[in-house]
Amino acid sequence: MLDESAPKRRRLQRSPTPEVPPEDEDYVPYVPVAQRKQAKLAKLTSWSGNRDATQSKRALAEALEREEAENEEEERRKEKARIERTLLLEAQEVHLRKAAEDSQKSEHQRKEEEDAQLLEAIKSRRKLASDMELAQGIQYTEPLKASWRAPHYIRDRTEEENERIRQKHHILIEGKDIPPPVEHxxxxxxxxxxxxxxxxxxxxxxxxxxxxxxxxxxxxxxIIGIAFTGSGKTLAFCLPLIMVALEEEMKLPFVRGEGPVGVILCPSRELANQTYENVVAWCSALAKEGRYPQLNTLLCIGGISMNDQSHVMSKGIHIVVATPGRLIDMLEKKRLTFNNAKYMCMDEADRMVDLGFEEDVRNIMSYFKRQRQTLLFSATMPTKIRDFAQQSLIQPILINVGRAGAANLDVLQVVEYVKQEAKMVYLLECLQKTPPPVIVFSENKNEVDDIQEYLLLKGVEAVAIHGSKSQEERQYAIKSFKSGAKDVMVASGVASKGLDFNEIQHVIIFTMPKEIEDYVHQIGRTGRSGKTGIATTFVNMNTPEQTLLDLKYLLMEAGQKVPPFLLSIEDPRAAQGGGALKGCAVCGGLGHGISNCPKLEETQRRTMQSHRMTADGDSGY
Incomplete structure (x- = not known):
């Protein structure tokens, strides 16, 4: 029975959905697809009239299929356009965002970022180590042990006292466990x-x-040693090798086929020959009184017959002074070995790398059978070479006397504007400034010969030296100039790297080199060993403006007089803002950055040329 007292349930009815009239007069209500098809079908049926029912159905089906295909194609086209529009907008937004960020940076900041990227790419080159060490993963972590110790009264000095001595002599130093400076x-x-x-x-x-x-x-x-030209770097790296060789010889005398103890690599034959003569003189002085044994030194350069040094080859060899090409040839033929070698020095180290000897040096290192002491010395050691060297050496000590690439302060630099057609005549006037001997530099080999011929016609005793001359001609030119038989030597850049000539008071740079490093080396042929000298440089409209800007900053840094036409040259980086201007990390020039460095451009040009030559050789031409 039903409980009459219980409340009665009512049937609930859902109220109809209220119809909201559209506000827009053009509003069209949504019609479902099925209803649209039915409407189409009715419309087509009415069109068919008295046609056969089968034909009407077929026509209806075909019409519906065509419409559906058209609708699908339209939808695909709209979707593709929407996607393309979205990607385009995203790309535009990224571009606009980057443009907004760039607009907030000055031109100087953008240049600095570009230079940093280029420098990072340069740093990524392989370390200066042998292929065997790289392949086997050999890494030395501790420097070589040496028997030398400074006197106790020098060892007992505090680090503050050592630093005062370094500051007194303007010595900058970096590294761990640095030995004390010794002033005598x-x-x-x-x-x-x-x-x-x-x-x-x-x-x-x-x-x-x-x-x-x-x-x-x-x-x-x-060691990475940096000091201006004429500062005595040769003695700084030759004397330690002589002492190492002397120690080894006194322990157990060398016999034929043994040695050398160490090698000194030079970028040019002239520099190697000069270094060899110095080493021979010091070794001869050491053995003169008979208290010490005679140390044998071998000169290993192209252009000379090794038979001329058979008297050295027949004994044990203590020291080798060489250029890379001839030394590799001797090592490959096993005329000498590096089985006991433990000392290697690269003179003008940055020039060795720049001139393309990097792979040759790596090849030479592969002949060492033990850990070696490595020394790199130069007057111009840019940041990229220093970073490269610090990765390759073992706990190296950087010794820097003055800024790397700075001009010798003992040289009076005179820059004069001389038209191209007036150079020869003005050269004769400049030769009257000082008594001989005088060096004239030009970058062009043909111009070197022309200058020599002109001077000879004017009655000036002159010799010429450049890379296209034979070794005999080059040796005769240097010998006659050093002896005083000739008053003027006209030279290309081959004579500017490290060569030491006595009593040179005047250097004339007939053609300003593009790279400011070469200029620093050329004027460094005078003002050596504490003496003073003059360097006269000819410039004109043919000299690139960027080179003139480097020269301007170099003169300002050295406290030299800057002529008005150089002062008028504006640095585009200064106009872009960004604070203090930095020098180029590739060549050390103060008037430009890495992105427009002439030295880097020349290196890239040589690399491309070598690649083309290799490709031509491989293709059989």
Whole structure:
């Protein structure tokens, strides 16, 4: 029974959905697809009239299929347009965002970012190590142990006292466990015969690079040495090798087929020959009194017959001074070995890398059978070479006397504007400034020959030297100029790297080199060993403006007089803002950045040329 007292349930009815009239008069209500098809069908049926029912159905089906296909195609086209429009908008937004960020940066900041990217790409090159070490993953972590120790009264100095000495001589140094500077040759424990020879040559006190460089090398440390031209770098890296060779010889005398103890690599034959003559002179002075044995030195350069040095090859070899090409040839033929070698020095190290000897040096390193002490010295050591070297050496010590690439302050730099057609005549006037000997530099080999011929016609005793001359001609030119038989030497860049000529008071740069490094080396042929000299440079409209800007900043840095036409040249980087201007990390020039460095452009040009030559050779041409 139903409980009558329970409340009665009512049937609930859903109220109809209220119809909201559209506000827009053009509003069209949505019609479902099925209803639209029915409407189409009715419409087509009415069109068919008295036709056969089968034909009407077929026509109806075909019409519906066509319409559906058209609708699908339209939908696909609309979807594709929507996607394309979306991607385009995204790309535009990214571009606009990047443009907004760039607009907030100055032109100077953008240049700095570009230079940083280029420098990072340069740094990524392989380390300066042998292929065997790279392949086997050999890494030395500790420097070589050496027997030399500074006197106790020097070792007992505090680091503050050592730093005061370095500041006194303007020595900048970086590294760990740095040996103390030594201000007197006697305190370096150098044998008396060599000290007497140095005094005979009026070398009484060590130069700044020698004060720190020689004790550091004696301690067995790897070195990156930077000092201006004529500062005594040769003695700083030759004397430690002589002492290492002397120590080995006195332990057990060398016999035929043994040696060398170390090698000194030079970028040019002239520089190698000059270094060889210095080493021979010091070794001869050491053995003169008979207290010390004779050390044998081998000169290994192209253009000379090794039979001329058969007297050296028949004995044990202690020291080798070489250019890379001939040395590799000797090593490949097993005329000598590096089985016991433990010392390697690269003179003008940055030029060695720049001239394309990097792979040759790596090849030479692969002949070392043990850890070696490596020293890199130069007057111009740009940031990229320093970073490259620090990755390759073992706990290296960087010794820097002045800014790398800075001009020698003992040279008076005179820059004169001379029209191209007036250069020859004005050259004769410049030769009257100082007594001979004088060096004239030009970048063009043909121009070197033309200048020599002109001077000879004017009665001036002149010789010429450049890369296209034979080794005999080059040796004759240097010998006759050094002896005083010739008053003027006209030279290309081959004579500007490290060569030391006595009593040069005047250097004339007939054609300003594009790279400011070459200019620094050329004017460095005078003002050597504490003496003063003059460098006269001809410039005109043919000189690139960027080179003139580098020259302007170099003169300002050295406190030299800057002619008005150089002062009028504006630095585009200064107009772009960005604070203090930085020098180029590739060449050290102060008037440009990496992105427009002439040295980098020349390196890339040589690389492309070598690749083309290789490709032509591979293709059989």
């Amino acid at each position: 040759f006697e305190d370096m424990k150098i044998p008396r015969p060599i000290l007497d020879y140095l005094k005979l040559k009026r070398i009484i006190d060590p130069t700044p690079i020698q004060i720190q460089g020689i004790p550091t090398a004696f301690s067995g440390r790897d």
